[in-house]
Amino acid sequence: ETGVTQSPTHLIKTRGQQVTLRCSSQSGHNTVSWYQQALGQGPQFIFQYYREEENGRGNFPPRFSGLQFPNYSSELNVNALELDDSALYLCASSLPETGKAFFGQGTRLTVV
Protein backbone atom coordinates (compact mmCIF):
# COMPACT_ATOMS: atom_id res chain seq x y z
CA GLU A 1 0.00 0.00 0.00
CA THR A 2 1.80 3.12 -1.21
CA GLY A 3 -0.89 5.72 -0.47
CA VAL A 4 -0.96 6.71 -4.15
CA THR A 5 -4.30 6.03 -5.79
CA GLN A 6 -5.20 6.31 -9.45
CA SER A 7 -8.56 6.36 -11.17
CA PRO A 8 -9.98 4.80 -13.14
CA THR A 9 -8.17 1.44 -13.10
CA HIS A 10 -9.24 0.56 -16.64
CA LEU A 11 -10.53 2.64 -19.51
CA ILE A 12 -11.45 2.07 -23.14
CA LYS A 13 -11.53 5.03 -25.52
CA THR A 14 -11.94 5.53 -29.24
CA ARG A 15 -9.22 6.98 -31.44
CA GLY A 16 -9.52 10.78 -31.58
CA GLN A 17 -11.19 11.11 -28.19
CA GLN A 18 -9.79 12.82 -25.14
CA VAL A 19 -9.08 11.22 -21.76
CA THR A 20 -8.37 12.44 -18.23
CA LEU A 21 -6.60 10.24 -15.71
CA ARG A 22 -6.42 11.11 -12.04
CA CYS A 23 -3.91 10.60 -9.28
CA SER A 24 -4.08 11.21 -5.56
CA SER A 25 -0.58 11.45 -4.15
CA GLN A 26 0.73 10.17 -0.86
CA SER A 27 0.07 12.56 2.01
CA GLY A 28 2.68 15.32 2.16
CA HIS A 29 4.27 14.51 -1.19
CA ASN A 30 4.54 17.70 -3.26
CA THR A 31 5.95 16.14 -6.41
CA VAL A 32 4.00 14.02 -8.87
CA SER A 33 5.34 12.31 -11.97
CA TRP A 34 3.51 10.50 -14.74
CA TYR A 35 4.85 7.54 -16.70
CA GLN A 36 3.62 5.55 -19.67
CA GLN A 37 4.38 1.85 -19.72
CA ALA A 38 3.77 0.06 -22.99
CA LEU A 39 3.57 -3.72 -23.05
CA GLY A 40 6.97 -5.32 -22.54
CA GLN A 41 8.68 -2.00 -21.83
CA GLY A 42 9.79 -0.10 -18.78
CA PRO A 43 7.91 3.01 -17.69
CA GLN A 44 8.67 6.08 -19.82
CA PHE A 45 8.72 9.50 -18.13
CA ILE A 46 5.99 11.85 -19.40
CA PHE A 47 6.31 14.84 -17.06
CA GLN A 48 6.63 15.91 -13.47
CA TYR A 49 4.82 18.51 -11.40
CA TYR A 50 6.25 20.22 -8.35
CA ARG A 51 4.04 22.52 -6.32
CA GLU A 52 1.58 22.92 -9.20
CA GLU A 53 4.22 23.78 -11.82
CA GLU A 54 5.54 21.51 -14.57
CA ASN A 55 9.09 20.63 -13.58
CA GLY A 56 10.45 18.54 -16.41
CA ARG A 57 9.04 16.79 -19.43
CA GLY A 58 9.94 13.68 -21.37
CA ASN A 59 9.72 13.06 -25.09
CA PHE A 60 5.93 13.24 -25.41
CA PRO A 61 3.90 15.50 -27.74
CA PRO A 62 1.94 18.52 -26.46
CA ARG A 63 -1.34 16.60 -26.62
CA PHE A 64 -0.15 15.07 -23.35
CA SER A 65 -0.78 17.69 -20.68
CA GLY A 66 -1.19 17.77 -16.95
CA LEU A 67 -2.26 19.64 -13.90
CA GLN A 68 -1.38 19.56 -10.24
CA PHE A 69 -3.79 20.94 -7.67
CA PRO A 70 -3.11 22.72 -4.35
CA ASN A 71 -3.65 19.42 -2.49
CA TYR A 72 -0.94 17.94 -4.78
CA SER A 73 -3.31 15.59 -6.57
CA SER A 74 -2.82 15.52 -10.31
CA GLU A 75 -4.42 14.88 -13.66
CA LEU A 76 -3.01 13.63 -16.94
CA ASN A 77 -4.91 14.70 -20.05
CA VAL A 78 -4.39 13.18 -23.47
CA ASN A 79 -6.07 14.74 -26.50
CA ALA A 80 -6.64 13.25 -29.95
CA LEU A 81 -5.99 9.71 -28.74
CA GLU A 82 -4.02 7.40 -31.01
CA LEU A 83 -3.90 3.62 -31.00
CA ASP A 84 -0.29 3.75 -29.75
CA ASP A 85 -1.44 5.58 -26.63
CA SER A 86 -2.74 2.24 -25.35
CA ALA A 87 -0.62 1.55 -22.28
CA LEU A 88 -0.49 1.44 -18.50
CA TYR A 89 -0.25 4.99 -17.13
CA LEU A 90 1.52 5.26 -13.80
CA CYS A 91 1.54 8.12 -11.35
CA ALA A 92 4.30 8.44 -8.79
CA SER A 93 4.54 10.83 -5.87
CA SER A 94 7.66 11.79 -3.99
CA LEU A 95 9.43 14.28 -1.82
CA PRO A 96 12.40 15.65 -3.79
CA GLU A 97 14.78 15.35 -0.84
CA THR A 98 14.24 11.58 -0.55
CA GLY A 99 14.79 10.71 -4.21
CA LYS A 100 12.32 7.86 -3.78
CA ALA A 101 9.03 7.68 -5.65
CA PHE A 102 5.94 5.73 -4.71
CA PHE A 103 3.79 4.47 -7.53
CA GLY A 104 0.07 3.96 -7.83
CA GLN A 105 -1.39 0.80 -9.33
CA GLY A 106 -1.83 2.48 -12.71
CA THR A 107 -4.61 3.08 -15.20
CA ARG A 108 -4.81 0.68 -18.11
CA LEU A 109 -5.89 2.69 -21.16
CA THR A 110 -7.00 0.92 -24.32
CA VAL A 111 -7.57 2.97 -27.47
CA VAL A 112 -9.64 1.26 -30.16
Next chain:
Amino acid sequence: DQQVKQNSPSLSVQEGRISILNCDYTNSMFDYFLWYKKYPAEGPTFLISISSIKDKNEDGRFTVFLNKSAKHLSLHIVPSQPGDSAVYFCAASGGSGTYKYIFGTGTRLKVLA
Protein backbone atom coordinates in the same frame (compact mmCIF):
# COMPACT_ATOMS: atom_id res chain seq x y z
CA ASP B 1 18.58 5.45 -27.28
CA GLN B 2 18.26 3.14 -24.28
CA GLN B 3 20.15 4.83 -21.44
CA VAL B 4 19.33 2.09 -18.95
CA LYS B 5 19.54 -1.50 -20.13
CA GLN B 6 18.52 -4.77 -18.59
CA ASN B 7 19.77 -7.32 -21.05
CA SER B 8 18.21 -10.38 -19.44
CA PRO B 9 14.45 -10.43 -20.03
CA SER B 10 14.01 -13.36 -17.69
CA LEU B 11 15.76 -15.36 -14.97
CA SER B 12 14.84 -18.57 -13.15
CA VAL B 13 16.38 -19.43 -9.81
CA GLN B 14 15.83 -22.23 -7.33
CA GLU B 15 14.34 -21.27 -3.96
CA GLY B 16 17.07 -20.57 -1.40
CA ARG B 17 19.70 -19.74 -3.98
CA ILE B 18 21.01 -16.32 -4.97
CA SER B 19 19.28 -14.23 -7.65
CA ILE B 20 21.46 -11.71 -9.47
CA LEU B 21 19.80 -9.14 -11.67
CA ASN B 22 21.95 -6.86 -13.79
CA CYS B 23 21.59 -3.38 -15.16
CA ASP B 24 23.85 -1.21 -17.36
CA TYR B 25 23.61 2.50 -18.00
CA THR B 26 25.25 4.88 -20.43
CA ASN B 27 24.73 8.35 -18.93
CA SER B 28 27.56 9.31 -16.56
CA MET B 29 25.35 12.10 -15.13
CA PHE B 30 23.15 9.56 -13.37
CA ASP B 31 23.79 9.81 -9.64
CA TYR B 32 20.95 7.86 -8.07
CA PHE B 33 19.78 4.37 -8.87
CA LEU B 34 16.77 2.39 -7.76
CA TRP B 35 15.30 -1.03 -8.10
CA TYR B 36 11.57 -1.54 -8.31
CA LYS B 37 9.63 -4.76 -8.46
CA LYS B 38 6.27 -5.16 -10.12
CA TYR B 39 3.61 -7.79 -9.66
CA PRO B 40 0.89 -8.19 -12.31
CA ALA B 41 -1.95 -5.66 -11.99
CA GLU B 42 0.02 -3.56 -9.50
CA GLY B 43 2.21 -0.50 -9.82
CA PRO B 44 5.99 -0.77 -9.31
CA THR B 45 7.05 -1.05 -5.66
CA PHE B 46 10.26 0.54 -4.45
CA LEU B 47 12.78 -2.05 -3.34
CA ILE B 48 16.18 -0.49 -2.73
CA SER B 49 18.27 2.44 -3.89
CA ILE B 50 21.89 3.52 -4.07
CA SER B 51 23.58 6.86 -4.45
CA SER B 52 26.61 7.23 -6.71
CA ILE B 53 28.78 8.05 -3.69
CA LYS B 54 28.39 4.45 -2.52
CA ASP B 55 29.25 1.14 -4.11
CA LYS B 56 27.00 -1.07 -2.00
CA ASN B 57 23.72 -0.80 -0.15
CA GLU B 58 22.12 -3.61 1.80
CA ASP B 59 18.58 -4.05 3.10
CA GLY B 60 17.78 -7.46 4.51
CA ARG B 61 17.92 -10.04 1.74
CA PHE B 62 18.49 -7.38 -0.92
CA THR B 63 21.86 -5.86 -1.80
CA VAL B 64 22.58 -3.46 -4.64
CA PHE B 65 26.11 -3.09 -5.97
CA LEU B 66 27.24 -0.14 -8.09
CA ASN B 67 30.32 -0.16 -10.31
CA LYS B 68 30.61 3.39 -11.61
CA SER B 69 33.62 2.76 -13.83
CA ALA B 70 31.75 -0.01 -15.63
CA LYS B 71 28.41 1.86 -15.44
CA HIS B 72 26.88 -1.29 -14.06
CA LEU B 73 24.69 -2.14 -11.12
CA SER B 74 23.33 -5.39 -9.86
CA LEU B 75 20.70 -6.53 -7.40
CA HIS B 76 21.40 -9.60 -5.30
CA ILE B 77 18.59 -11.42 -3.53
CA VAL B 78 19.73 -13.97 -0.96
CA PRO B 79 18.07 -16.32 -0.24
CA SER B 80 15.51 -16.17 -3.04
CA GLN B 81 11.91 -16.96 -2.14
CA PRO B 82 8.92 -17.84 -4.35
CA GLY B 83 7.28 -14.54 -3.33
CA ASP B 84 10.16 -12.72 -5.01
CA SER B 85 8.83 -13.82 -8.40
CA ALA B 86 8.04 -10.56 -10.18
CA VAL B 87 9.37 -8.21 -12.83
CA TYR B 88 12.30 -6.15 -11.57
CA PHE B 89 13.05 -2.73 -13.03
CA CYS B 90 16.27 -0.83 -12.67
CA ALA B 91 15.90 2.98 -12.77
CA ALA B 92 18.33 5.88 -12.78
CA SER B 93 18.03 9.58 -12.19
CA GLY B 94 20.21 12.62 -11.85
CA GLY B 95 21.82 15.54 -13.57
CA SER B 96 18.68 17.53 -14.20
CA GLY B 97 17.40 17.77 -10.64
CA THR B 98 13.93 16.85 -11.76
CA TYR B 99 14.14 13.40 -10.22
CA LYS B 100 12.69 11.85 -13.35
CA TYR B 101 13.59 8.20 -13.59
CA ILE B 102 14.85 6.42 -16.66
CA PHE B 103 13.76 2.79 -16.46
CA GLY B 104 15.18 -0.33 -17.99
CA THR B 105 12.88 -2.80 -19.73
CA GLY B 106 12.73 -5.13 -16.76
CA THR B 107 13.79 -8.67 -15.89
CA ARG B 108 11.18 -11.27 -15.03
CA LEU B 109 12.41 -13.32 -12.08
CA LYS B 110 10.89 -16.69 -11.38
CA VAL B 111 11.86 -18.41 -8.14
CA LEU B 112 11.15 -22.10 -8.30
CA ALA B 113 10.00 -23.90 -5.17
